[in-house]
Amino acid sequence: MIQKAFKFFLNKIPRPLLIRASYLIRPVIAFSLKGFKYTDPIDGKSFKKFLPYGYGQQRENVLSPSTLSLERHRLLWLYLKNETGLFSEKKRLLHFAPEQAFYKRFRKMANLVYTTTDLNSPLADVKADICKLPFEDNAFDFILCNHVLEHIPDDTKAMQELYRVLASGGTAILQIPQDLNRAVTFEDNSITSKKERAKIFGQYDHVRVYGRDYFDKLRSIGFNVEEVDYTNILTPSEIDNYRLAKGEIIPVCTK
Known part of the structure; x- marks a missing residue:
């Protein structure tokens, strides 16, 4: 019950x-x-x-x-912990739509200057539109923006803003729901019904289904993009034990 x-x-x-x-x-x-x-x-x-x-x-x-946490959160946590300096090095971290699984843990890390942002989340320090961020250029060393861009009609402008506020040498992890069997991203602005959006895009408030071209779009903005399949270095038993999605790609973007 x-x-x-x-x-x-x-x-x-x-x-x-x-x-x-x-x-x-x-x-x-x-x-x-x-x-x-x-x-x-x-x-x-x-x-x-x-x-x-x-x-x-x-x-x-x-x-x-x-x-x-869901599959993507646990995979990202393992990657951040094992493959980056986010948990130990001094970083200015910007976190969009902060996930509850991460929020308190990042807030407690003494090495981080931690800023959260979103339009609606009660966990956001700064209420802001991702397409018009109230931050200076090069303001953050690390950005987490996960499962946000599929909600944004003008994702090009959002990507440009993410690039603008990321410091030179910084890292942005920009996860999205992605159909890796699809070469080209699909979007249709004429689809406004919540029921139809859920059927076609996978969720009522999504506006597109990203394909493999997502990585090249990020590169066109200026990011260097590494397509990381972190499950590839884990054993089948680890993938099952942690309940991960085999083959999920983490887009690790640097400037």
Whole structure:
């Protein structure tokens, strides 16, 4: 019964309200699913199973009961921890639409000057439009902007702003939902129905489906882009234990 109620919250409640409500519900769910089969690498806690998640069609066993992380969050955490200096070096970090799984952990890191931004999130320090950021040029050493650009009608302008505020030598990780079987990104501004958008783009508030050309679009803005398949260096048992999506690409962009 508790898990069904939590599933309703995850899929029906607007995200700003969901963030607030989840603080109350999450500890109960995490306790009920304690076990040893799957592990969330973000907090190291293990469970007998993870929760389902997804708009429309549900993905089973993907949502961590403790951090509310999904496959992409856990993969990114492993990459950031093992392959970058974000957890130890002095960095000015800009975090768009801050994920609950990361927010408190980054806030506590003494090495980071941590700024969050979004139009609607209650976790945002700065309420801002990604296409018109209120920051100076070269203001940040590291940018996290994950699963944001698919919501933005003018993603070219958003990418230009991300490039502008990133310092020379800095890194931006710009994850998006991506169909790697599709060569060319698909978008159609005439599709305005939430139901049709969910059917065609995968979610009611998405405006496109990115294809493999996403990386070249970032390069056209000026970024150097490394297409990192971090699951390629992990064992099958690690991928299963952490509940990751095999083959998901992390776009690591530098300036």
